[in-house]
Amino acid sequence: MTCAELLIRLLRDTYGVNTLFGIPGVHTVELYRSLEGSEVLHVTPRHEQGAGFMADGYARASGKPGVCLIITGPGMTNIATAMGQALADSIPMLVISSVNRRDTLGLGQGRLHELPSQRQLVSGVARFSHTLLDADTLPEVLARAFAVFRGARPGPVHIEIPIDLFNAPATPPRCWQAPKLYRAAPDPEGLREAAQLLKAAKRPLVLLGGGCEDASQAARTLIERLDAPTVTTINAKGLLGRGHPLDLGANAALPAVRRLASNADVILAVGTELGETDVDVVFDDGFELTGTLIRVDIDPEQLVRNQTTTLGLVGDAGRTLALLAEYFPEPLSRGGAERVSKALAELDLANDPALAPFVPLYETLAEQLPEAVLVGDSTAPVYAGNHLVSQPAPRRYFNASTGYGTLGYGLPAALGAKLAQPPLPVVALVGDGGVMFTLSELATAVEERIPVVILLWHNAGYEEIRRYMDDNGVARLGVDLQAPNFMTLADGFGCPTIHIESPVELAAALAERDISRPLLIEIDASAWQRSVTRKDAP
Template sequence: MTCAQRLIRLLEAHGVDTAFGIPGVHTIELYRGLGDSGLAHVTPRHEQGAGFMADGYARASGKPAACFIISGPGMTNIATAMGQALADSVPMLVISSVNQRASLGRGQGRLHEMPHQGETLAGVSVFSHTLHDPAALPEVLARAFAVFASARPGPVHLEIPLDVMAAPAPDDMPTPARVFPPAPAPEALAVAGDWLAAAERPLVLLGGGTTSAPEAARALVERLDAPAFTTINAKGVLGRDHPLDLGATLSLPAARRLAAEADVVLALGTELGETDYDLVFDEGFRLDGRLIRVDIDPQQLGRNQAADLALLAEAGQTMCGLLERLPASVERDGAGRAADVRSRLALAADPELAPYVPLYATLREALPEAIVVGDSTGPVYAGNFLAAMPAPRCWFNAATGFGTLGYGLPAALGAALARPDLPVVALVGDGGLQFVLGELGTARDLGRPVALVIWNNQGYDEIRRYMSMSEVPHLGVDLAAPDFRALAEAYACRHLDAVDPASLHDALGRLGEAHSPLIIEVDAAAWAASQ
C-alpha cells in the first residue's frame, strides 16, 4: 500500500468521512485509495471553495473534513479559506502535494513549484508539516487530531512530496488515541466559584468555545441569574429568546454600560476581540469588575483583556465544574437587568438595523430550524445583532474575524452535507457571490435543497456607505449584477424573486419542493420601499 493509500485509511480511522478537492496531476495518487474507501468526495470549482466548504462542514457538525489540494496555485487559492478558519478556530485538515524531496528548495522551475510552500501556508495554519518519511504519517496525523480535540482548533496543513505519496507505507495501522481537552484545576474552580457566589452583579460572556455544551451554559447562567452575552459564533447556545441572553450586542452603548457595571465577569471560550466586542471600532469595550477567563489556548488568556483569574481549560468541563460548586440559584434580577438593556438597545428601531428586522422575522417564521450561513454583506452584519437561533452551530458567517467575501455559498454547501436533516440558507450579497459563482455548479452536483438568498443592491453597498460617511467618491463599488435568473437556468437551479417579506416567505416555503438549489433574489431597493 502506498503512503497516499495509507493516508485514506488513517483518515477513516480518525473519523473523517468527507473530503473536498479538485484532482490534479500532483494529487492523483491520493485518489488511488479513495474510490474503495468510506470517504465521500466533493469537487468544488475552486480550491477556495473547497476550504469554505470544509469550514461550513466543521461549523455545522463539530468535526473536521479533509481538503485534497494540489501544490502551488492550489495552495495559494485555499489560503484565504484557511485564514478565515484560523481566525474563527475552525478545524480543517488540508492535505497537499509538493514536489519531490530531491527538488525542494532548488528553484528549478518545476510544475507548481513554490520556494517555500509549507512556510507560506504556516501563517494560516496551526501548524504546517512536510512529510519526508511514510512511516511518520500516523504520528503527524495524530498531532493534527490532537489539536482538533484538545487545543484551540484551526487548519492543519500536511504536504506530501510526490515521491513520498507513491512510496510504500508500513502496514501498521495504529488505533487513534482518545484525546481529551484540558480540565480546569480544582483550586481555580474553587476560587472562581467563590467569586461568582459572592457577586452582586455577575455577567457571563459566552464565546464559540461553549458551543459543545449548550445545556451546561444554560444551567450556569440560570444558576447565577446573570445576564449573558453570546458572541456571533456562540449564537443559539442559550436557545432562542432566553430571557438572560443579550446576544452579540456588546459593541453598543447600553450593553457596554451593563458590562462596565458588573462586579464579576466570567468569560468562557471567547477571545474578547474586536470583531465580537468592538464592531464600532472605537476601542470603547472595557471590563472594570473581576475578570475570570476560561480558554483552551494559554496564549489567549493574556490577550485583549487582563484577567484576574485565568483557567486553562475546556469551557464545557469548566461550566460543569462550576455548577457543582455554586450554591442554589441566588436571586439577582438577571432577567430584569437583561430586559432593561434590551429595552434601551431598541434594536428594532435602530435605523441601521430596522430594514432587516422583517427579513429575520420572515426567515424565522418560514424556516425556524434552518442553519443560516452568511457572507460579508449588510443583512448579515445586521443579523449578527438581530438573529435569534434555536441551537448552536446554526448561525455562522464571514462578516467578522478574517472577514472574507465569497464564503456564504460554499460554506452553506458544506453545512448541508454535514446536516442533511436541517434546511440550510445562504445569505449573500450580489457582490460577494460573484467571487464564487462557479460553486453554483457544485450546488447543482450535490442536489441539496439549499436556499441561496441574494441581497441584490447592485454592488458593494457597505463600502458605498463608508465612502459616503468619509466623503469619498463612489469609485469601484457600483457593479452591475449578472442576470441571476439566467445563471440559475444555466446551472439547473430554481430561481424566484422576492421584493417584500410576503414574497420572501412564499419563496422560502418552496425550498423543499425539489432536491435542487433554490436561488431567491431579493431586490434590495424594492424591499426598502416596501417597509
C-alpha cells in the first residue's frame, strides 16, 4: 500500500469521509490515482478558495469535517482565505496538500509551486499545520486532526505531503477503527457554584453561541427551567426552534436587548466568543455586562476574552448544559417570556426602516421553503436576516458576515451545504459585488447538478461600504461598480435564470423552479424596494 492509497482509505474507512473538494494538479495526480474506484465523491470547484468555502458549508450543514485536496503553492495561498473564515468560526476543515520533495524543502531552488515555507504561511489560519516526513506516521497525524475536530475547539487543520512520499510504501494500521473520543466535562464543583448563582438570580440572561449547535435539546431544557431571556447568536440560529418565547435572536447589538444585558444580575454565556460579530454588529463596543458572568467553553482561553468573567467552566457545551439542567428539576418562574416579548415589541424589527424591505423576502422563503438551509455572503439581505430570521433547527442559517467576514462565501458554501444535506432545500444569499469573487462556481453547480437556489441581490455595487462612506463623510470611491449581465453569464454556464422585482414574483419563481437544477434569481434591489413601499403605503 502506498502513502496515497493509505490516505484515501483512512479517510473513507476510518473517519467516514465520503466527499472531497479539490482541483487536481501535477503534484497531486497520485492522490487521484488512489481515488479511482474508492466510491468517494470528488467535487471539482473552479478555484481553491471555492473548495475551501464548499468544505466550510459542508461542515456547517452536516457537523462533519469538510475535506479538501489542494495543490502545492498557489493552491494553498488561494485557500488561505477560506481557512481564515473557518478558523474564525471554529469550523472543522481538513486541508491536505502536496509540497515539494523532502530533499528540496527550504532550499529556494525555484521548483514548481515552491514557497519558502508553505507550512509557516498556512499556520496562521490553522489549528495546526504538519509536514509528513514518514509515510508510516500518516495514521497518527490524521488521528491528531480528527482529535481536534471531535475533542477540542475545531478549526482548519493542514497536512502537507511531499510529492516523493505519495508512492512511498506505507504500513497499514493494525486497526482501522477510529478512536472513540469524548469531550471534556466541566468540573463538578464549578457546576455546583454556577447552579447556585443561577438559582439566586433575579434577572438572569443566557447567551448561546455556535458552540452549542449540537446541543439544542439540552439548551431548550435549561433555559426553560431557568425561565431566562436568551440571545442566540448568528451561528446559533435555530438552536431553540422557530419563534421560541424565550429567544431574543441575534439582536444583542440593539438597544432593548443591550438594556436587558446591562441590567442582568447573572449571565450564562455558552459556546460564544462574546466578540463583535456575536454581540456587537454595530461595532461601538456598547455591549456591556455588569452582572456576574458565568462562561462555558471547550477552549479555556475563550473564558477570559472580551468580557470580565466571574466563573469559567471548561467543557463541552452540550454536556455542561445538560448537567446544569439537573440542578433545576422544576422550572423557575421569573417572567422570562414577558421580558422577551417586551424587548422584541420595543425593537419592532419588521418596521425598522433598515430591515423592513427584507421582511417580505424572508416571509416568502419561510412560506415556500420552510425547511431551507440559508447560506449567506456579506450582503444587505444577510445583514437584515441576521436580525429577522428564525429557523426551525440549528445548522440551517450561516454566513460570512461573522468572524473573518470574507466576500465570495455564499455561493460555494451553499453548494457544500447541499451536498451535506441533499433532502433539504438550500438557498444562497449573495450580492452583485461579493458573488463576483466566486461566480465561477456556477459551473460547479451545473456540472455536479447541485440544485441550489441563488438569490442575487443586485444593488449595483458595495452598498454597505457606500453607506459607511456616506455616514463618515468619505467620498464614494471604488464602491459604485459596473455589474455584468448576470442573466447572460448564468446562461453561459448553463444555469437557469429569472429576473424578479417583487415578493410575488419571488414566490412564483420558487414554486415553479426545477428542483433538479440550480436556479439563479436576480432581484432588482431598487425595484424590489419600490414594490414593498407601494404595498405598505396607506
